[in-house]
Amino acid sequence: MKHQNVRLTHGSELIGRKLKNCFGVEETAVLPRFSWRYYDWCVEQGFDMEAWVKMVDEHRPQELTFSEVLEGAFWKDECKRFHAGEHVPPWKEPEGCTEYIESLEERGKI
Incomplete structure (x- = not known):
């Protein structure tokens, strides 16, 4: 993901927050406002987001940053819930949720 190519629309403003990575070290995640909105909703529901963020980071592909893996994971989780x-x-x-779910179904992942 290249943040400089993101067209700024309402909710896409980038915001940085510190979260603990898989090593327990605070790392700044820079995500669009709408990603943080989903994160905050999860916290309000009582989900253990600290553990979830650590788990996501443990499985992070080398080519992705902390921010990129979290943004993708939040979006995928929200799509799967819907x-x-x-x-x-x-x-x-x-x-883009419908297309993502259809691609998972085609690959037998759902």
Whole structure:
């Protein structure tokens, strides 16, 4: 992901926050406002986001930054919740979700 190519729309403003990575060290994650909105919603639901962030970071591909892996993981998790009919945030399905879920189904991942 190249942040400089992101067209700024409402909710896409980049915001940095410190989260503990898989080594327990605080690292700054720079994500769009809408990603942090999902993270905050998860916290409000009582999900253990500290453990979840560490787990996601443990499986981070070398070519991705901490911010990139978290942004993708938040989006994928939100998409899967909408698709599975689980408790979801009070806003619309994330953009591109349907295509992502269809690609998982085609590959037998769902």
